[in-house]
Amino acid sequence: MERTIFQDTHETFRRTARDFMTREVVPHYADWDAAGLVPRDIFRRIGELGILGMQIPAEYGGAGSDSFLYAAVWAEETARAYVNLGGFSAHLHIVLPYFLAYSSVEQRRRWFPGLGSGALMASIAMTEPGTGSDLAGMTTMAEKRDGHYVINGAKTFITGGINADLVLVVARTGKGANRRDGLSLLVVERDMPGFTRGRNLEKIGLRTQDTAELFFQDVRVPEENLLGEEGDAFSYMTSNLPQERLGIAVASQAAAEAALATTVGYVQDRKAFGTTVSSFQNTKFELAACAAEIEAGRFLVDRALVAHDAGELSAADAAKVKIFTTELQGRVVDRCLQLHGGYGYMREYAIGRLYADARISRILGGSTEVLKTIVAKSMGL
Numbered sequence: 001m002e003r004t005i006f007q008d009t010h011e012t013f014r015r016t017a018r019d020f021m022t023r024e025v026v027p028h029y030a031d032w033d034a035a036g037l038v039p040r041d042i043f044r045r046i047g048e049l050g051i052l053g054m055q056i057p058a059e060y061g062g063a064g065s066d067s068f069l070y071a072a073v074w075a076e077e078t079a080r081a082y083v084n085l086g087g088f089s090a091h092l093h094i095v096l097p098y099f100l101a102y103s104s105v106e107q108r109r110r111w112f113p114g115l116g117s118g119a120l121m122a123s124i125a126m127t128e129p130g131t132g133s134d135l136a137g138m139t140t141m142a143e144k145r146d147g148h149y150v151i152n153g154a155k156t157f158i159t160g161g162i163n164a165d166l167v168l169v170v171a172r173t174g175k176g177a178n179r180r181d182g183l184s185l186l187v188v189e190r191d192m193p194g195f196t197r198g199r200n201l202e203k204i205g206l207r208t209q210d211t212a213e214l215f216f217q218d219v220r221v222p223e224e225n226l227l228g229e230e231g232d233a234f235s236y237m238t239s240n241l242p243q244e245r246l247g248i249a250v251a252s253q254a255a256a257e258a259a260l261a262t263t264v265g266y267v268q269d270r271k272a273f274g275t276t277v278s279s280f281q282n283t284k285f286e287l288a289a290c291a292a293e294i295e296a297g298r299f300l301v302d303r304a305l306v307a308h309d310a311g312e313l314s315a316a317d318a319a320k321v322k323i324f325t326t327e328l329q330g331r332v333v334d335r336c337l338q339l340h341g342g343y344g345y346m347r348e349y350a351i352g353r354l355y356a357d358a359r360i361s362r363i364l365g366g367s368t369e370v371l372k373t374i375v376a377k378s379m380g381l
């Protein structure tokens with residue numbers, strides 16, 4: 001069915017994105033996969049296309065758009081090329097919105113040009129070895145001393161943690177009546193003394209995405225690097241989550257579509273019992289069932305994108321969209337891999353990588369279980 005959410009300008013941008021993937025990403029992708037991260041320079045090249053600065057105000061070199069649709073087009077074209085661009089999505093979908101919403105004029109002058117050009121890549125560090133889903137349980141401390149916050153603690157699973165120039169660290173600056181009180185957002189810069197990066201963690205999928213442990217030992221962060229108000233980080237995280245979850249939903253939906261596309265091609269080439277795999281009724285039924293589910297997911301995501309641009313995507317609705325699309329992605333990649341036989345289990349085949357990459361979608365950015373509690377709450381349960 002026809003999609004109606006994109007205009008000509010989006011389709012022009014789609015062609016640019018597609019061309020970029022073909023020329024600058026796909027030829028090098030096997031090397032990046034083996035290295036465990038994308039080269040830092042690729043972000044500057046992406047920055048030249050304008051996508052990193054799309055939502056940054058024009059006075060700081062951006063395009064000043066408040067639409068998420070260009071980011072969605074980019075995510076779709078990334079999936080269509082069967083690639084992953086490391087910390088790119090975390091930077092654009094998750095971290096940048098905090099800077100856009102909560103930075104002061106001085107901070108905007110300092111960071112916006114770099115964030116929009118790719119000269120500065122940013123990560124967000126919430127998760128700790130002892131706390132993930134339960135964000136209010138964070139123990140990383142930031143004590144106020146002589147015009148600085150002194151950070152001590154450790155974070156883990158940080159996307160883009162190796163390549164990042166700025167890390168938005170959520171740390172405890174005080175105590176309150178509620179566990180959610182007293183958390184603040186502090187911008188830690190690349191070379192601050194006491195800030196060290198651990199290893200690039202060995203994952204079962206998303207091999208080009210650097211995911212790191214970060215350590216903070218008496219890191220002195222000037223007060224000017226506090227983003228927003230001291231103690232308000234929990235409410236900031238809550239209000240940014242719908243976009244984070246929508247971004248994951250867009251990527252999951254696009255990955256499911258990519259899995260179907262590569263499988264439709266594969267089964268028409270592969271022969272068994274003197275005929276093509278595509279001629280078996282089971283193959284047709286499996287792929288038809290995937291196509292029907294994908295169509296439903298597509299309409300849900302498109303509806304959510306429109307609602308988000310209109311400022312109407314609620315936390316519960318974003319949770320529903322993420323649950324639906326990430327579970328859909330899991331089912332589709334599994335069925336598609338099955339139709340590849342043993343070749344599907346090989347990383348050199350796109351479906352093998354899509355299968356391994358898909359598994360984390362149901363966990364990060366709010367696991368399916370945690371999201372169900374949000375939806376249930378919205379139902380009065």
Ligand SMILES: Cc1cc2nc3c(=O)[nH]c(=O)nc-3n(C[C@H](O)[C@H](O)[C@H](O)COP(=O)(O)OP(=O)(O)OC[C@H]3O[C@@H](n4cnc5c(N)ncnc54)[C@H](O)[C@@H]3O)c2cc1C
Pocket residue numbers: 090123124125126127131132133134156157158159160203206211360363364365366367368369370373
């Ligand atoms: C590849 C990757 C990239 C990541 N990127 C980042 C990043 O950039 N920044 C960052 O801060 N974090 C990042 N994370 C961390 C990610 O957000 C957490 O892994 C996630 O929030 C889950 O936390 P956890 O791993 O501690 O699991 P836990 O919270 O320990 O959960 C374990 C299990 O318990 C379930 N559970 C937890 N609470 C409930 C509940 N109330 N009801 C029912 N079930 C529940 C969960 O659903 C899960 O099944 C990343 C993780 C990975 C693997």
